Amino acid sequence: MTPASGPRRGGGRPSVGQAVGPAGHGGDDRYRWVALANTTAAMFMAGLDGSIVIIAMPSIFRGINLDPLALGNVGYLLWMIMGYSLVQAVLVVTLGRLGDMFGRIRIYNAGFVVFTIASILLSFDPFDGGHGALWLIGWRMLQAVGGSMLMANSAAILTDAFPVDRRGFALGINQVAFLAGQFVGLVAGGVLAALDWRAVFWVNVPVGVFGTLWAYRKLRETGHRGEGGRLDWWGNITFAVGLGMILVAITKGIQPYRDHTMGWLNPTVIAMITSGVLLLVAFVVIERRAAEPMFELALFRVRAFIAGSMAGLAVSVARGGLQFMLIIWLQGIWLPLHGFDYHDTPFWAGIYLLPLTVGVIVAGPVSGFLSDRVGARGLASAGMLVFASSFVGLTLLPVDFPYWAFALLIAANGVGGGMFSAPNSSSIMGSVPASQRGAASGMRSTFQNAGTTLSIGVFFSLMIVGLASSLPEALTSGLQQQGVPPDTARGIADLPPVSSLFATVLGANPIEHLLTSTGGLSTLSPEHQQTLTGREFFPNLISEPFHRGLVVVFVTAAVLALLAACASLLRGGRPPQPVPAGQIPLPSTEPSPSGASAAGGGLPVGVPSAPSTSSASSKSQASSKSSARSAPPTRPASPVPGECGPGADGG
Numbered sequence: 344m345t346p347a348s349g350p351r352r353g354g355g356r357p358s359v360g361q362a363v364g365p366a367g368h369g370g371d372d373r374y375r376w377v378a379l380a381n382t383t384a385a386m387f388m389a390g391l392d393g394s395i396v397i398i399a400m401p402s403i404f405r406g407i408n409l410d411p412l413a414l415g416n417v418g419y420l421l422w423m424i425m426g427y428s429l430v431q432a433v434l435v436v437t438l439g440r441l442g443d444m445f446g447r448i449r450i451y452n453a454g455f456v457v458f459t460i461a462s463i464l465l466s467f468d469p470f471d472g473g474h475g476a477l478w479l480i481g482w483r484m485l486q487a488v489g490g491s492m493l494m495a496n497s498a499a500i501l502t503d504a505f506p507v508d509r510r511g512f513a514l515g516i517n518q519v520a521f522l523a524g525q526f527v528g529l530v531a532g533g534v535l536a537a538l539d540w541r542a543v544f545w546v547n548v549p550v551g552v553f554g555t556l557w558a559y560r561k562l563r564e565t566g567h568r569g570e571g572g573r574l575d576w577w578g579n580i581t582f583a584v585g586l587g588m589i590l591v592a593i594t595k596g597i598q599p600y601r602d603h604t605m606g607w608l609n610p611t612v613i614a615m616i617t618s619g620v621l622l623l624v625a626f627v628v629i630e631r632r633a634a635e636p637m638f639e640l641a642l643f644r645v646r647a648f649i650a651g652s653m654a655g656l657a658v659s660v661a662r663g664g665l666q667f668m669l670i671i672w673l674q675g676i677w678l679p680l681h682g683f684d685y686h687d688t689p690f691w692a693g694i695y696l697l698p699l700t701v702g703v704i705v706a707g708p709v710s711g712f713l714s715d716r717v718g719a720r721g722l723a724s725a726g727m728l729v730f731a732s733s734f735v736g737l738t739l740l741p742v743d744f745p746y747w748a749f750a751l752l753i754a755a756n757g758v759g760g761g762m763f764s765a766p767n768s769s770s771i772m773g774s775v776p777a778s779q780r781g782a783a784s785g786m787r788s789t790f791q792n793a794g795t796t797l798s799i800g801v802f803f804s805l806m807i808v809g810l811a812s813s814l815p816e817a818l819t820s821g822l823q824q825q826g827v828p829p830d831t832a833r834g835i836a837d838l839p840p841v842s843s844l845f846a847t848v849l850g851a852n853p854i855e856h857l858l859t860s861t862g863g864l865s866t867l868s869p870e871h872q873q874t875l876t877g878r879e880f881f882p883n884l885i886s887e888p889f890h891r892g893l894v895v896v897f898v899t900a901a902v903l904a905l906l907a908a909c910a911s912l913l914r915g916g917r918p919p920q921p922v923p924a925g926q927i928p929l930p931s932t933e934p935s936p937s938g939a940s941a942a943g944g945g946l947p948v949g950v951p952s953a954p955s956t957s958s959a960s961s962k963s964q965a966s967s968k969s970s971a972r973s974a975p976p977t978r979p980a981s982p983v984p985g986e987c988g989p990g991a992d993g994g
Contacts, residue, residue: 377561378504379513382497383520384554385455388547389490390524391531392462393427393795395543396483397670398532398689400424402540407468407475419476420845421594425796426480429590430487431494432792433583439495439785440637444574447496447503447781448562454492455558459551461486466541494521494788499780502772503565508715510773515711515765519703522764525666526700526757533690578629578637585622586793588615593800597807599839604811605804638782647719647774647914648783651767652790654723654910658763659794661730661900661907664802665756668896669696671806671844672742676886679878680743685852698750702757703764711765719766720914726762727908729755734901738894742886763907770914802896803844809892810840814885821884822854826871831863843885854881 396403400420409416442450464482468475497517505513535542592615600606607613630636643649673692683691710722733756740748768787775783815836822832835857846853855876858864864872874880 374561374563374565375504375509375513378500379516381554381558381562382451382493382500383517384550385451385493385558386497386517387520387524387527388458388550388554389493390521391528392486392490392524392547394525394528394666395532395535395546396427397424397667398529398693399536399540399543401686401689402536403479403543406540407479408471409473409476416473416476417598417841417845418594419473419480421598421799422480423476423483425590425594425799426484427487427490428792428795429587429594430484431491432590432789432796433587434488434491435495435788435792436638436782436785437579437583438492439499439781439783439788440579441574442496442499442781443778446564447499448558448564450492450781451496451500452555452558452562454489454496455551455555456489457492458486458489459548459555461489462544462547462551465544468541491788495785496781498768498772498784498787500562500565502780502784503777507773511714511719511765511769512708512712514768514772515708515714518711518764518768519707519761522703522707522760523700526696526703529666529670529696530690530693530700533693537690573635575630575633575635575637578626578633581622581626581629582637585619585626586789588619588622590793590796592616592619593796597800597803597841599841604807604839604841607804638786639779642775642779642783645774647770650910650914651719651723651771651774652787654727654763654907654914655767655771655787656790656794657903657907657910658727658730658760658767659791660798660801661734661903662760663795663798664896664900665734667799668802668806668893669699669753672889672893675846676742676882676889677744679852679882682878684878695746695750696753698754699757702754702759703761704757706758706761707765710762711769714766714769719770720911722766723763723770723911723914724908726759726764726766727904727911728759729762730759731901731904731908733759734897734904738897738901742890759904763911767911802899803841805895805899806844806889806892807840809895810844810885810888813888813891814840814843817884817888821880822875825875825880826867827858827863827875828866831858852876852878852881854884 400423403423404410404420409419438450438454461482465479465486468478470478498514501513501517502510531546532543535546592612595609595615596605596607596612598606600609600612627640630638630640643652670692673695674688678688678691678695679685706726710726714722733752736752736755737749740752771787772780772783818836819829819832822835823829827835835854838857843853846856855864858875864875867875
């Protein structure tokens with residue numbers, strides 16, 4: 344940027360031939376910290392809003408006069424919780440690609456505006472009952488569109504702004520903000536919902552307004568983007584519809600279907616999953632033939648990218664299962680057994696999960712800083728071993744656990760997740776060419792959000808299977824012992840286990856609710872009424888079946904964490920090295936300590952590069968001939984001079 348020109352604001356871009364700062368990284372340190380602060384605030388807000396609604400659900404349902412345990416209302420609950428991550432999973436790649444084409448700052452700034460407007464509209468729900476729920480679901484999906492714009496481009500903005508030797512720290516702060524937002528949302532949801540359920544949406548408004556104005560005034564384009572690109576409509580449509588159908592099928596699969604406890608045999612679910620898979624296959628075919636594809640599939644041949652993405656998917660599934668299972672464990676069993684009223688359990692569940700948040704906040708920035716010096720592979724893999732160990736420890740706890748042991752284990756879980764997230768993100772973003780960073784960031788976020796949605800389907804299904812095998816008998820026996828007539832007891836016991844499971848998420852006593860609705864409670868003696876509606880009857884009744892399901896869930900999560908550790912080990916073994924300004928790096932041909940190149944697998948086919956340092960003169964002619972023979976006719980993705988290309992971050 345020439346001194347006379349001044350910085351361009353509000354999503355502007357440098358003119359042809361205009362510099363963007365030393366080494367193509369946005370120039371001065373002051374701008375870098377502005378970009379980091381703004382994107383970190385955005386990621387914190389996006390993460391917070393993904394979880395704040397979970398804890399606030401009881402207040403929201405009461406506020407719109409919706410019966411949380413009515414069988415037909417389970418769908419509303421699922422879509423309020425899962426709709427946000429589902430929309431993000433479907434859209435982030437497309438919005439990242441739009442950022443590559445039309446400017447990352449431009450799409451990012453628009454995301455702040457959309458997110459803020461949707462937050463305002465969410466708090467003004469004029470309806471009650473099902474219509475009120477549909478209003479919230481609809482505007483929450485629009486809010487997710489804004490969040491997708493922020494998530495898809497924030498990592499790319501930081502990768503453009505920061506040099507490679509400082510990028511891990513920057514992305515570490517950014518990723519920790521998102522994870523911290525997810526866990527802080529659990530606490531904030533309980534605190535704000537106690538004031539007014541609308542307050543959980545008001546909290547976004549001042550942050551959104553300030554962040555929007557700040558971004559439009561201070562952020563500028565500092566990275567390379569394609570000129571005159573066209574949107575790959577068919578690729579975007581097949582990807583969005585295909586992935587969307589699979590994720591929607593998951594929400595229907597965990598709901599009851601006819602006489603079945605779940606809906607996986609529902610013909611609609613089977614048809615949606617089959618159609619979704621076929622559309623994703625069609626997406627791959629379209630992308631291989633498209634002149635300007637939505638996503639360069641050749642990037643999946645870069646070892647650091649594919650290994651990091653697969654590890655991130657496994658971690659997202661494991662983390663999502665942890666979050667929901669811990670909430671159910673605390674709200675439905677542990678807190679009531681320790682004297683907490685059901686209406687207060689959502690708030691206190693968030694408080695008791697604070698060690699998890701602290702672990703992430705402490706470990707994330709430190710691991711990001713260290714990954715700039717020692718590489719991503721060791722830190723990410725070690726983090727996953729800690730992550731897996733914490734799940735194993737949780738399986739050994741009794742249902743009525745000593746809190747100090749629980750706090751240590753979830754803190755270790757947070758530390759392991761924090762050790763993994765920042766190095767993994769830095770490795771992924773450093774392994775792709777500059778012109779593909781928006782799409783790569785979007786694909787990374789897609790794996791993250793799809794993993795969260797998938798985790799709900801997988802772990803809730805495992806839990807429901809465990810409950811279905813023993814809960815009906817336990818309910819029938821326990822209710823009859825308290826004087827409930829056999830027919831009434833069997834009728835309650837035959838209800839789908841999903842109702843009991845979601846009752847705990849909503850901080851409700853399902854026994855009191857069901858007996859009151861059937862009129863059976865008033866026929867019982869005062870002693871039996873007090874026992875059945877007390878804090879301990881339902882937790883004691885469900886604890887043994889729940890614990891069996893919990894062990895299956897946490898063992899599965901531990902296995903996923905170990906798979907993520909294995910994937911991290913495959914990303915390549917050399918930490919990223921700074922590249923002199925004006926030089927376009929090639930992956931090193933010398934073997935790294937792990938036997939992999941610095942590229943973690945080399946450049947993808949179709950992504951051009953230039954010769955590197957001393958070997959350039961002797962190999963340039965042979966390299967150009969080889970590239971001409973092997974490269975398919977894809978759109979060139981020109982790296983920025985001085986930027987690390989695909990393989991610069993093999994660590």
